[in-house]
Amino acid sequence: MKTSLSHRLVVAKVFMSFKTSFKIHFDEADPAGIAFSGIIFTKAHRCFEKFIEEITQDAHEFFLNSETIYPIRHTETEFMRPFFPLKEYEARVSVVKIGDSSFQLQFELGLKEQVHAVVRTTHVCCDKKTMGKKSLPSRFRESLKSFEIPQ
Numbered sequence: 001m002k003t004s005l006s007h008r009l010v011v012a013k014v015f016m017s018f019k020t021s022f023k024i025h026f027d028e029a030d031p032a033g034i035a036f037s038g039i040i041f042t043k044a045h046r047c048f049e050k051f052i053e054e055i056t057q058d059a060h061e062f063f064l065n066s067e068t069i070y071p072i073r074h075t076e077t078e079f080m081r082p083f084f085p086l087k088e089y090e091a092r093v094s095v096v097k098i099g100d101s102s103f104q105l106q107f108e109l110g111l112k113e114q115v116h117a118v119v120r121t122t123h124v125c126c127d128k129k130t131m132g133k134k135s136l137p138s139r140f141r142e143s144l145k146s147f148e149i150p151q
């Protein structure tokens with residue numbers, strides 16, 4: 001039986017997640033006052049940047065100077081409620097899965113206990129010069145494990 005992302009959220013709330021916040025700006029909404037759905041990927045990526053700062057302590061090195069990169073291979077989202085401008089929303093970031101050369105993150109975005117959307121991103125570990133897949137560095141893998149949701 002296939003389960004929706006929102007159904008699987010119950011498990012995520014029991015374990016440690018990284019928490020941050022973001023704001024929907026007025027220019028990110030349509031005339032009806034509902035945020036453009038594509039902006040959620042930008043908001044999730046900004047939360048990812050904050051998450052990386054938390055677990056690596058050097059986001060500049062991670063994103064710009066490292067010989068290892070982590071491009072997004074897959075992303076998906078499920079919307080449960082609209083986002084409105086000029087509101088501050090909460091984000092919880094958890095690690096869904098850690099593979100040999102990839103990891104999957106889950107972003108629960110909403111207000112208090114109301115989840116408005118869930119975004120999942122799968123990142124692949126690659127050599128920056130060759131773009132060939134490689135194993136996750138052990139230190140980074142250990143940092144991710146602190147936020148992993150048990151299967």
